[in-house]
Amino acid sequence: MIHMEYYLVVSTIMFFAGIFGFFYRRNLLAILISIELILNSVDINFAVFNRYLFPGQLEGFFFTLFAIGISAAETAVAIAIIINIYRNIRNIQVSKLDKMKH
Amino acid sequence: MDFGNLLYLKEEISLILVMVLLLLFDLFCTGKIRRYFQLTACVLMAVHTLIHLDPMPDGQAFGGMYINSPILSVVKTILNVGTLIIFMQARNWLSRESTSIKRGEFYVLTLSTLLGMYFMISSGNFLLFFIGLETASVPMAALVAFDKYKHNSAEAGAKYILSAVFASGLMLYGISLIYGTTGTLYFEDIPAGIDGCPLQIMAFVFFFAGMGFKISLVPFHLWTADVYEGAPTSVTSYLSVISKGSAVFVLMMILVKVFAPIVEQWQMMLYGLIVLTISIANLFAIRQQNLKRFMAFSSISQAGYLMLGVIAGSAQGMSALVYYVLVYLFSNLGVFGVISIIEQRSGKVRMEDYNGLYRTNPRLSIVMMLSLFSLAGIPPFAGFFSKFFIFMSAAGEGFYLLVLLALVNTILSLYYYLLIVKAMFINSNESPIATFRSDNYTRVSLIACLLGVLALGIFSMIYDRISLLAFGL
Numbered sequence: 001m002i003h004m005e006y007y008l009v010v011s012t013i014m015f016f017a018g019i020f021g022f023f024y025r026r027n028l029l030a031i032l033i034s035i036e037l038i039l040n041s042v043d044i045n046f047a048v049f050n051r052y053l054f055p056g057q058l059e060g061f062f063f064t065l066f067a068i069g070i071s072a073a074e075t076a077v078a079i080a081i082i083i084n085i086y087r088n089i090r091n092i093q094v095s096k097l098d099k100m101k102h
Numbered sequence: 103m104d105f106g107n108l109l110y111l112k113e114e115i116s117l118i119l120v121m122v123l124l125l126l127f128d129l130f131c132t133g134k135i136r137r138y139f140q141l142t143a144c145v146l147m148a149v150h151t152l153i154h155l156d157p158m159p160d161g162q163a164f165g166g167m168y169i170n171s172p173i174l175s176v177v178k179t180i181l182n183v184g185t186l187i188i189f190m191q192a193r194n195w196l197s198r199e200s201t202s203i204k205r206g207e208f209y210v211l212t213l214s215t216l217l218g219m220y221f222m223i224s225s226g227n228f229l230l231f232f233i234g235l236e237t238a239s240v241p242m243a244a245l246v247a248f249d250k251y252k253h254n255s256a257e258a259g260a261k262y263i264l265s266a267v268f269a270s271g272l273m274l275y276g277i278s279l280i281y282g283t284t285g286t287l288y289f290e291d292i293p294a295g296i297d298g299c300p301l302q303i304m305a306f307v308f309f310f311a312g313m314g315f316k317i318s319l320v321p322f323h324l325w326t327a328d329v330y331e332g333a334p335t336s337v338t339s340y341l342s343v344i345s346k347g348s349a350v351f352v353l354m355m356i357l358v359k360v361f362a363p364i365v366e367q368w369q370m371m372l373y374g375l376i377v378l379t380i381s382i383a384n385l386f387a388i389r390q391q392n393l394k395r396f397m398a399f400s401s402i403s404q405a406g407y408l409m410l411g412v413i414a415g416s417a418q419g420m421s422a423l424v425y426y427v428l429v430y431l432f433s434n435l436g437v438f439g440v441i442s443i444i445e446q447r448s449g450k451v452r453m454e455d456y457n458g459l460y461r462t463n464p465r466l467s468i469v470m471m472l473s474l475f476s477l478a479g480i481p482p483f484a485g486f487f488s489k490f491f492i493f494m495s496a497a498g499e500g501f502y503l504l505v506l507l508a509l510v511n512t513i514l515s516l517y518y519y520l521l522i523v524k525a526m527f528i529n530s531n532e533s534p535i536a537t538f539r540s541d542n543y544t545r546v547s548l549i550a551c552l553l554g555v556l557a558l559g560i561f562s563m564i565y566d567r568i569s570l571l572a573f574g575l
Contacts, residue, residue, distance in 0.1 A: 015275055022268055031264055038271035045278035054285045063229055063287065067274060070236045074267045077240050081247050081259045088253050097257045100328045 004052040007044060014041035028082045028092040032075065039071040107163040110170045113154050113178055114220050120146045121213045128206030140193050140543070143209045147189055151182040157571065162226060166288055169226040173571040177223055177351050177424060184344045184431045185216055190547035191439045192336035194446045200251065208248065211241040212340065219348040223355075228277050228287040231352070232270070239266045239316070242345065246333040258332025265315060265325040273312025279305035289359045296363040303367060310371065316349040319409070320379040323402050327386075330398035335445055338394055339438035342401040347427035350405065354412040354423060358575055365415060365575065372413045373504060379406035380511045388518045393441050393451050396518070397434075400477065403515060404430055407492060410508060414495040417574035422491040424568050429476065429488040432554030436473030439548050440466050447538045456522060458531035463538070467526045469548050476555045478519040479512055484559035491565065 014037050021034030043064045050060025086092050108115070124143055131139070157172035157179075189209070196205040218237025225231035243266060247259025281287055283302050284295030296302055314322040330338045361368055380403050387399035408430075411423030443466070444459075445451050460467040476485035489512065497505045540548075558564060 018271070022264075028260060028264070035264065035267050035271055038268070039274065042271065042274040042278050045275070046281060049278065049282040053282060057285075059229075059287050060281060063232075063278075063281070066229060066233060070233065070240075071267075074236065074240055074263070074270075077243055078260075078263045078267065081243065081256065081263055084247060084250050085256045085260055088251070088256050097260065099253055099257060100331050 004048055007048040011041040011044040011048070014038075014044070026094050028085070028094065031094070032078050032082070036071065036075065039067060043067055107161075110158065110161040110163045111168065112158065113170075113175065114217060114224075116150050116153065117213060117217050117220065120150050121210055121217070124206065124209050124213070128210070139205065140189075140196070144186065144189050144543070147182070147186045151179065151186055154179060154182070164230075166290060167227040167230050168221075168224055170224055171571075173420070173424070173568070173573065174223050176568060176571060177348070177427075178220055180424070180428050180431060181216060181219060181344050181348060184347075184435065185212065185340070187431075187435050187439075187547045187550055188212070188336055188340050188344075190543040191339070191435070191442055193543040194443060194541060195334060195336055198446075201249070204248075208245070208336075211245050214241045215239075215245070215340075216344070219344065222352050223348060225352075226289050228280075228289075231356070232274065232277070235273075235316075236270060238345065238348070239270070242266070242341070245337045245340070246329060248337060249334050254332040255334065256332075258329045261325050261332075262329045269312045269315030269322070271312075272308050272315075276305045276308030276310075276312065279308070289356070292360045293362055296361065298364045298367065303364065306361060306364065306368065307371075310368070313349065313353045314375070317346060317353065317405050317409075318402050319375050319405060320382050320402070321375075323379070323383070326402055327395050327398045330401070331392055331395045335394065335438060335442040338397070339435055339442070342397065342438070343431045343434050346401065346405060346408075347431065350408045350412065351423065351427065354415075354420060357412060358415055358420075358573070362575055369413055369415070372409060373501070376406050376409045376413065376504060377507055379403065379409065380508055381514075384511050384514045384518070387515070388521075391453050393453060393456075393522070396453070396522075397437065397441070400515070400519075401434070403511070404434075404477070406511075407489065407508065410492045410496040410501075410504070413501065413504070414499045415575045416495060416499060417572045418498055418569070419492075419495040420574055421565065421569035421572035422488070422495040424572065425565050426488040426492050428564070429484040429554070429558055432551045432558065433473045433476035433483075433485055436469055436548060436551035436555060437477065439544060439551060440470040440473075443540050443544050444535060447540075448535045450535060453522060453525055455535060456525045457529040458534035459526040462534050462536060466540070466548075469552055470526065471523050472552060472555055474519045474522060478516045480516075482556075482559070484555050484557075487559040487565075 018034045018037030022031055025031050025034060046060040046064045082092055089096055127142055157175040158170045160171045162169045196208055215238045218234045221234030222231055222238060225234055243259055243263035246262045247256050249255035279301055284292050286292055318326040357368055383399045383403035387396055390396040390399060408423060408426055411419040476483040479485045479489040493505050
C-alpha cells in the first residue's frame with residue numbers, strides 16, 4: 001500500500017508550483033491554470049486525509065466535490081472576463097493591463 | 103427530516119424570493135412597466151429589510167451546518183440597509199443608455215453576492231462558509247467587470263477574480279490542513295482538536311492570508327486600488343462597505359469560535375498586520391489624486407481600525423466592530439453617493455475637479471464634508487463614537503501601544519480627509535463643476551446617510567442593543 005506521505009508530497013509540490021506560477025506567469029490564461037493547480041492540490045489533500053486518517057466518514061470527500069464544482073464556476077467567470085479583455089484590447093498579456101498604474 | 107428547521111433560514115429564503123421576483127420582472131415585463139423596475143427593486147429590498155428588523159432567536163439547521171443567532175441577524179440587517187442605499191444610488195448609472203438594457207442583472211448579481219454573505223455569516227461548518235464565500239465573490243467579479251466595453255472595468259474584473267480565486271485557494275489549503283489535524287469541519291468540534299502544533303499554525307497562516315485578501319489588509323492589499331478605481335462607482339461602494347464589513351465580521355467569528363485555543367498566536371499576528379495596514383494605507387492615501395483610488399486606501403486603513411475590534415476578541419470587541427461597520431457604512435456611502443452622482447453628471451473623479459464645488463453645489467459639498475468628518479472621527483458625528491468604542495475594546499484587552507499608534511494614525515488620516523474638504527470649500531477654480539439637480543433616489547439615499555452620520559452617535563440605544571447580543575472568547 002502507498003503511504004499517505006507520498007500523496008501529500010505530490011499535493012504540496014502542486015500547491016507551491018501553483019503559487020510560483022501565479023506570481024511568475026505573464027499570461028492571464030497561464031495564471032488561471034496556476035490557480036487551478038492550487039485548487040486541485042487542495043482537493044487531493046482533502047481526499048487523502050479522509051481516506052487515510054478518518055476512513056469512517058465522508059466530510060473530506062464531500063468538500064472535494066463541492067470544491068471541484070465551485071472552482072469550475074470560478075474558472076467559467078474568469079474565462080468570460082478574459083475573453084472580454086481580449087475583445088477590448090486584442091491581448092491577454094499582464095503587461096498590457098497597466099492602464100491604472102500611477 | 104424536520105422541515106420546521108427551515109424556518110431558521112427565513113432571511114435567506116425571503117432574499118431568494120426577492121431575487122426571483124426581480125428576475126421574473128426583468129424577463130416578462132417589457133414596455134411601459136419597465137420604468138418601474140428600479141422602484142420595485144428598492145421597495146422589495148426595503149420590505150425585506152423591514153420584516154427582518156427583529157433579530158432571529160438562536161437556532162440551527164442542517165445538523166449544525168447553519169447557525170442563526172440574534173447578533174448574526176443584526177449584521178444581516180446592516181448589510182440589507184447598505185444594499186438598499188446602494189440600489190438607490192445606482193439608479194443614475196443604470197439608467198444610462200449603455201447599461202439600461204442589463205440593469206436587471208445588476209440587481210440579481212448584487213443580491214446573490216448578498217445571499218453568499220448571509221450564508222458565510224451564518225455558517226457553522228467550513229463547507230458552508232466556503233460555499234458562501236464563493237457565492238459572494240464570483241458574482242462580485244461579474245459586477246466589477248459590469249461596464250464591459252470599458253477597458254478599466256474589464257481590467258479591474260480580471261484583477262479581482264484572479265486575486266479572489268488565488269485567495270480562496272490559499273484559504274482552502276489552510277482549511278484542508280485543519281481538517282487533516284482535527285478530523286472535522288464543524289466550528290463546534292474543531293477547538294477540541296486544536297493544540298497549537300506547527301502544522302496547525304501554518305494552516306492558520308494560510309487561512310488568514312486568504313481572509314486578508316478579502317478584507318484587503320496590508321501585505322495582501324495590492325489589488326484594492328486598481329479594482330476600486332476600475333469598477334463602476336456603485337460597485338466600488340458595495341465592495342468597500344458590504345463585502346468588507348461582512349468579511350471582517352466572519353473573520354472575527356471564526357477566530358473566536360474556532361481558533362480560540364491559539365489566541366496568543368493570532369493576536370500577535372494581527373498586531374503586526376494592524377500597525378502595517380493603518381500606517382501604510384494612510385501614507386499612500388495622501389498622494390492619491392483620483393478620488394476612487396483615494397477612497398480605496400481610506401477603506402484599507404478603515405479595515406485596519408475594524409481589526410482592532412477583532413484583536414480584542416471580547417464581546418465588547420464584537421459589539422464595537424458591528425457598530426463600527428454600521429457607522430462606516432453610512433459615512434462611506436455618503437461619500438460614494440456624492441462621488442457617484444458627480445461622476446455621472448460631469449465625468450470627473452479627480453481631486454482638483456472638486457475645487458470650488460461649494461459655490462456651485464453647496465448641498466452636495468456639505469453631505470460630503472460631514473461624511474468625511476465622520477470617517478475621520480471628529481466628535482459630534484457617529485464616526486467619533488465608533489472609533490472611541492473600538493479603541494476602548496482594544497485597550498480593555500491591554501493593547502495600549504497599538505491603540506496609541508492607531509490614534510496617531512487617526513490624526514494623519516484627518517489630514518488627507520481635510521484635503522478634499524479644502525478643495526471643495528477653499529480652493530478657487532475658474533471652471534468648477536456646473537450646478538446640477540440630483541434625482542430623488544440619490545437625494546433620499548444621501549439624506550439617509552446624513553441621518554445615519556448625525557444620529558447614530560447620539561442615540562445610544564443602537565449600541566446598547568448590539569452590545570447585549572454580542573459574544574466573545
